[in-house]
Amino acid sequence: MQTKNPIFDDLAELMTGAAGVVASAGEEVKAVARSKMDRLVADMDLxxxxxxxxxxxxxxxxxxxxxxxxxxxxxxxxxxxxxxxxxxxxxxxxxx
CATH class of the missing domain: 1.20.5 (Single alpha-helices involved in coiled-coils or other helix-helix interfaces)
Known part of the structure; x- marks a missing residue:
């Protein structure tokens, strides 16, 4: 018999949300880095x-x-x- 514990449900929901935030932050860092590299390459006149x-x-x-x-x-x-x-x-x- 399994009992439903709201603390574990809340914790799982919080972890799922945190994983989404971390993934979004990672994509944002990649976008900013790509933008800076593009600007650097453009300034170098390659x-x-x-x-x-x-x-x-x-x-x-x-x-x-x-x-x-x-x-x-x-x-x-x-x-x-x-x-x-x-x-x-x-x-x-x-x-x-």
Whole structure:
């Protein structure tokens, strides 16, 4: 046989309410912390992931183009070495 004790009922109700308050307070702390972090990041003027990826792709393309240009220059150097150098003009004007 179980007896109903109002003290235990009140205590259980109080604990349930306290758990709800603690959970709400925890969510509030998370929201405030997230807000402060967002503000801190905004003040630091950091780039977004999208901007970072865009610049990363641009740098990779520039590096590839640079490699192609180096190869083209290397291919042109032997051809230039075979050409005779242009002579400088030794003519002088009659004005002194």
């Amino acid at each position: 780039v977004s992931r999208e901007e970072f990826e865009l610049v990363k792709d641009m740098a990779a393309k520039a590096l590839a183009e640079n490699q192609v240009l180096r190869q083209q220059i290397a291919a042109l150097k032997p051809a230039q070495a075979k050409k005779p150098k242009a002579r400088k003009s030794t003519k002088t004007s009659g004005v002194k």
